[in-house]
Amino acid sequence: MKKVFFAIAIAATIFTGCSKDDDDEITRVPVEGEISGNITASKTLAYGNYTLKGMVKIQSGVTLTIEKGSTITADKTSGETGLVILNGGKLIAEGSADEPIVFTEKSKVAGSWAGIIMYGDAPIVNSATASAPQTAKSEDGLDLSYGGANESHNGGTLRYVRVEYAGQVITTNQKEHNGFSFYSVGSGTTLENLVSYKGNDDGFEFYGGTVSGKNLISYGNADDSFDWQDGWRGQANTNWFAYQTGIANYGVEVEAKSVNNAFWPKVTNITLKRAANTGTEAASEKQYDAFQFKAQGNGDFSNIVIDGYTSVETGFGSAVQIRDLATYTDQVLTGKVKLTNVKTSNTPVLFLSQNSGGVFTVNAASFGANWSTSTTATGAALTGGKWATVDGVNLLANL
Structure with missing residues (x-):
């Protein structure tokens, strides 16, 4: 088994005195x-x-x-x-x-x-x-x-x-x-x-x-x-922000290894944004939905903002894609996929059926009370700072 090697070249901290307000300022090196x-x-x-x-x-x-x-x-x-x-x-x-x-x-x-x-x-x-x-x-x-x-x-x-x-x-x-x-x-x-x-x-x-x-x-x-x-x-997930730019696939990909579970995760306050002209990893896959559910994936999601998931080709690109018949039948129709208080913009197609495993049509009625739209959804609420800044770029500028 290898040992961990920490090569320390200079001291951890240096304390310097300062008379300002009789307090000490600490300079960390x-x-x-x-x-x-x-x-x-x-x-x-x-x-x-x-x-x-x-x-x-x-x-x-x-x-x-x-x-x-x-x-x-x-x-x-x-x-x-x-x-x-x-x-x-x-x-x-x-x-x-x-x-x-x-x-x-x-x-x-x-x-x-x-x-x-x-x-x-x-x-x-x-x-x-x-x-x-x-x-x-x-x-x-x-x-x-x-x-x-x-x-x-x-x-x-x-x-x-x-x-x-x-x-x-x-x-x-x-x-x-x-x-x-x-x-x-x-x-x-x-x-x-x-x-x-x-x-x-x-x-x-x-x-x-x-x-x-x-x-x-x-x-x-x-x-x-x-x-x-x-x-x-x-169960306690909140304030998720995705900004997809350059190359990207799904905002949220949900699957459960084809197991029809009786439980599901819960996420509140979600913002999913896709910049214009963002491509996908493989031209043949065209994976650019905000949410994709497959293989019995489920979940309870609320206060959602979706922006920029534009269809560039018929049959691809939406706010919500259901990939296969089993997920549609066992999860959507039984109320185990919940998307409430959803605000969309620049996303003309709300629902997409990929029809794997059989033909089905997903729409708002498929979800019943477990789908609702809103003009006042706020999505993620995040406070900036150096933690969300890279090379002078504020990662929250598009939130």
């Missing part, structure tokens, strides 16, 4: 260091600038704490790089609005590293016949097992954390990374004020679990802004 190998003992990284090398894994029983204002920089020339919190390990990364903790990559090229990956043992459901608790193997190339019965699993606290240029895809559908990947993470974990910026895959992906995310920004990610599977069931 960043340390310089390197993070690599497995983290096998609990550590605190002082405020500083760190180079991340390789797939660094926080082991079970170990806590890594990162002080606010720190910057961690990956370098794709050193190979596959990411920060992995294994089940039983914890990451405490508590920044602030003006001193966020930033994970970035040296070249500033989308898809250059693996982002933050967290594992837990909260419940997943990916088979209608398997006995509980169910497990699965990760799709990140680490081939790690996730799933369990611990609904309150605690993987730590991530607050005011930004991940940039992640979403490394090594083998499609077999070895893919996102900005943030949460594998069966539990409700004891805190996820607040997080940004996934210009990655090459999904901004945020939940693989089952019970964790919730508050104040999330997915900006300029090339696949889906928000995505989940394996029966994710977070």
Whole structure:
């Protein structure tokens, strides 16, 4: 097992006196260091600038704490790089609005590293016949097992954390990374004020679990802004903002591994915006709906603003796409897909049926009371600061 090496070049903090109002002003000088190998003992990284090398894994029983204002920089020339919190390990990364903790990559090229990956043992459901608790193997190339019965699993606290240029895809559908990947993470974990910026895959992906995310920004990610599977069931999600620009697929992709679950996640205050002339990853796929439901995906969503999901070709592009007959029959018609207080603009097609598995027509009547429009929906409510600013660009300017 490798040891973690922290090369500290200068002192963590320097205190200088100041007579102003008899108070002391504190000048913090960043340390310089390197993070690599497995983290096998609990550590605190002082405020500083760190180079991340390789797939660094926080082991079970170990806590890594990162002080606010720190910057961690990956370098794709050193190979596959990411920060992995294994089940039983914890990451405490508590920044602030003006001193966020930033994970970035040296070249500033989308898809250059693996982002933050967290594992837990909260419940997943990916088979209608398997006995509980169910497990699965990760799709990140680490081939790690996730799933369990611990609904309150605690993987730590991530607050005011930004991940940039992640979403490394090594083998499609077999070895893919996102900005943030949460594998069966539990409700004891805190996820607040997080940004996934210009990655090459999904901004945020939940693989089952019970964790919730508050104040999330997915900006300029090339696949889906928000995505989940394996029966994710977070209940306290609020203030999600997606801005899709350049290349992007769905605003929100919802699936449940074809399992007709009796539960669903809940998200309030959502803004999904797609810039003009935004393309898709593959010309043959044309995936540019605000919401896509497939493989028995469901959910309760309210106070939603949708803008810019314009149909550029008949049969593609809408506010809400239902991909297959089973999802339409088992989820939409039974009230397990709820979209209420929805305001749309520059999105002429509200509903789209892809007719996989059989012919069906989805419309407002399909949802009954579980669909409602509004002219006063406000969507996400987020407060700016350095946490939501990259290279002088305010990520909330289009909110």
